[in-house]
Amino acid sequence: MSVTKQNPMRHELIGLEARVVNSSDPTLVGIHGKIVDETRDMLVVEQAGKDKIIPKSSSTFLIAMSNGKGVTVEGKKLIGRPEERVRRKR
């Protein structure tokens, strides 16, 4: 099963390319790069050799899936430990 548009959030985010489309903190908007780590409330994005830690709760992400399509996801839907999200339905 590959990462598809129907079930993007039940799959592994680490390794995918992401861009912060919207955030309540204007300095975070526009950050893009590879997702290198994930915790319950934060995503770590590597941009130009530096790690940027972005809160999920107040941001919207554009995530590039493996099939080349981009999916916009509200960060609020991503909140939760990565291993527990497997079980959740969307």
Add this chain to the structure above:
Amino acid sequence: MTHRRTHKPADEFKKIAAEQMEHLLRSAEETFKQRPELADRYVRLAWRLKTRYNLKLPLALRRKFCRKCLSFWKPGASCRVRVQSGCVIITCLRCGRVSRLPYKPKRKTSKRTGKC
């Protein structure tokens, strides 16, 4: 007629979790050269998936990390691999744990010498 389910939902979770676990261990291997601490983090995340969903590690991934300190194993860099008296001996260079993996199915002389 009784209704028979074709597959349980738990199987589906397991499948997804197994896929994620393998993906994480593969990315640990890729990132180890640049950022070894990140590879250890990926191993830890994969281990959490494994324990939560009661998964089995594929044979190819069993010797990829330390079971005690969950650090990624790269022979020569983070672990030492030696072959001695019928065992592959892997020493984790981070925590010092020694794992002995016998590779001989029959042990004829072991009773006498007492070695593995």
